[in-house]
Amino acid sequence: MSSRALRRLKGEQRAQAALQELELSDEERMKSDAHKLKNNTSNIFELIGDADGCPSDEEIAERGREGAQLKKDYVKNEKSNKKKKKKKKASAENGKEVAAAGDDIDALLETLEKSKGLSHQNADSNVAEHRPLLYVEHRNLNPETELKRFFGARAVLGDQRVKQRQRQFHRCTWMTVPKDTWPRFSRPGISMSLVESKDGLQHFTFEHNRDYQQVQFKFFDAVESMDPNNIVVLLQLNPYHIDSLLQLSDVCHLQDDQETARDLIEKALYCFECAFHPVFSLTSGICRLDYRRPENRAFYLALFKHVMFLEKRGCPRTALEYCKLILSLDPDNDPLCMLLHFDFLCLRCREYTTFIRLNEEWEVHRNLSQLPNFAFSVALSHYHLSQQDDISPEESQQLRQKADVLLQNALIMFPGALMPLLDLCTVQPDAAVSSHAFFGPKSQIGQPPALSELVFLYVGRCHSLWKDAGLMLWLEENVEKVLKRVDTHDPYVEECQNKRKLRYQSAPRNIHRHVMMSEIKEATATLPLEVTTQPGMGFDPLPPLDSIVSYTRPERQNAGASNESTLSLFFRSLLPNFNMQGTEDGQEVARAGRELNQEVNRLMVAMRDMLANIQFREPQWEDNPDRDDEEWD
Template structure:
């Protein structure tokens, strides 16, 4: 601290004591005695914090100057000393800007040096060249691992996309209509927005812990405490009982039990109540996100979950279902972001085969460049994405759109330069896709309600020969692509392009192109079996034109809350096995069993036949119209169950409303139960 600051703080009388310097001249003593007689300054010491601190160079200049003035004071009187103070003040004003600049520069240098010292303290002292090389390698590795699957927070909210499509006023007015009573404060999350009728989450018993960090990637796992494990066992017993009332009672007691919410969501979807199904999935996803570890960063895309762990599968399933419901609202950009998140959890294994749907959302939201970048990066890693029909056709479509847009833009601006996207490349990719998967063309045209030309319809390569040369596993992939992506091919710009390349493929086949024979051999050797992740994808997608046709080597039931567990599954829970007597007499149980994807009415008939032909004959004689009565009872039971669930979800409110936010109209709505949302 400079002497000038100390003089202002404590007065000139104490400056010699602070610095340890005794006055030797009479002039200095006169100045000191003069300052003693003056009224002491009333200075607030905290005001010094608001002043600009002097740099080291400025402090040195001040000290040198004061030393010189001390020698001059020996021959000068009190009047000369006062004038010298005035000159000193003028000098201070003239160099104020310079000292501020020097101080800021010194502060910046100090901050940088401090940061470097902290990093070196953590990582150790290394040569600058090694630091530079290490940073380059780490940056390249990080970009390779997480760059393509990084998440943008704003794209996870479907309401933002709805506002872009329909306008903010329309969406806001719709939200105001759905707004009910005041609710308590719920935790703000990235993935879903909590509804107003949701209860407080409290402590459901879920948590997430870090397992390990390997090559810059963090591996996590979900954990269930003892209380949640007890609820989970009750849920498994309820599923085994085939009585959905037991599951409803679990949600009534524990409104954030994840597997029970997912199971009831499937029941609502099969009864065509999609709004309730989507809300149940959103609530399950909200509970899962509230249990995230602080290190679990969604945006970076470098966090992994092991699907083999039984507790981790709920997040995969909830994300897939939520992505599907958001996509059904035409919020394709939001669905693409959830698909990227789902892929980032396990990009190598891809347990739910999200790679079969990422192309659809990418094309629908016009993310052509990102999709091509994904294809190029993963193809370079040996993923063989062109062996999937959806990638073979969708990459060609993305190239076509980019080439067309670039050509139109260059024509409007009258710019002549080499294009980045070439239409010839798109043509070649589409032709190769048609040659590799000839069974796609006719079902695709039929789905688009387009009558093909006679020479195309009669061409064997696209007809009977195509059906013979594809295995059942390949047929499932083709059916899945056609049923999901046929809307894309209804665009007017794509049909002439498709027709042109179909004619070109006919010419290549007639000319004996060796690529045609090569693709035929690949179709016969590959696609011999359907992996489990594709089976899971088909089951969860629930597309009526695509049948799972699960092979006989896959044993066990297919449960919607855990479809087809891995062979090397790490299980915390074991499903209870209990004998179920008189299954054939419980219509409600028959319905609940029928919602399972592997339900077979013929197998059920064989099981019931073991009860004895005499019992069946007695039932048939007593009620010749028993089948009709059973269907009526089934419909009544399902209707009553769904009504109970709607009442449970719509009347779940916090106990303490926000009185300040309630007006007269809201009070009337609260008093009238029929007006409640």
């Protein structure tokens, strides 16, 4: 029932109560008063009190006047109600005038609610302006909140309301909603402890008990076997082992089983949240987790994978909230480099002011303008703000002019991003643009490898945001202005060229880690060889070089392998069942030979494919003594 219907019901109840009081005649009132007086004279001393408390003639006359006035009001209300019934088919203006007398209470309540609503909106806007930049709201961590906003609760929940009575008891959590199909949760051996409280910040860490460490060692054995079935068996015995959930989620993702992959990540997050310290808070913004500890990395990776699934599910607002959560756990180091993803999520969910505020507050100490995604996305945010209808023409013009300047500066600083962006947007550039030396192929070949990695990451992720006719016209106008500035030898063009030569010599490790986990093929193709040739696992991609290890895996003794030659070890890497000493069974020898030939043939095919697709890289940039050592990540 709506609030207006409730107010009408209350008004009718009040009118009925007044009607019942008016229907009592004066005689009935006098009889009732006499009856009460008769019943109350059981004590003789009560008559003395009644005599003292008897109303005077003036009070009786006043009550009579009040009763007469109440009768008149009732008659007026009754007449107005009759008029409303008779004139339902009349004009709307007459109907409003007649209903005004009967809806005074509703109108008063509506005006009060409107005034309160406006005050609440103003208060919320003021509070939002003074909130911390990485403030996280609990209600925005649930993707159903965003889905209900678009499709309604009935379409999102479906038959869940009917099954609520049969639902099992689960611990209430913020990040995930436990499912009845999940195994019963029992503490797997993960806990969280407070390391220290310093400078208003609380540093926490996850810890593994002895039993969980043994399960972790078994997990390492299962990973080395290169057989996902061993991980499945381990999960059957330990259904809430974090690294097994993450690794098996990657396997399901590669097999296009997105539903199972997402469910495994949600299980991991549920296990982590059940292990939270009582003081640990997702929304305070003062809790820190050190990524150098392996126990904490799994929480970062689970959150990152959850962001990717939320984005594919069509929940960019929820994904942005988790992005802020990851960034708040270590904003100084940003181990997963969430700043490279922050702009895309803000533009997807139209949080333009939030992104502009981040750029303005962090530009001083983080040099965000050196990142291509920030340079282009800030201009795009100002452009979208200028197109809104709730601003004045003067303000719209100012925002548009600022957006033009920002876009031109971004194109001058990162000219190698234009042609790949137009290519992914399936837009044929003008001949004057494609043939110009500033935006031509030379702009992509001449940029440092680290800059190419950032440019292709932005283009591969955000090209869908530019697929709009109005945006392409705006981009075309500013490209022409940039070419004019280049031809007229604008000093800013030469300044940006010098910055590109001095900076972007090598990308930090967290950027490589982000590119590997982003799965954007345009960006992963630009990773350096020292990164792609490193052995890495999905549960711990590119671990930090200064890791803080709390416990180590015991060494596995293998006496038989110590006497083997290099050739034997090579064949064993190709065929695990190969034995250099041979066997007495001739069939086993023949079978091993056939398998060896097959593995060698596969190796040769892989080598031919590698040689056919080999790409010559640009020579490494020489160390420049004038290099700008300023942090740019």
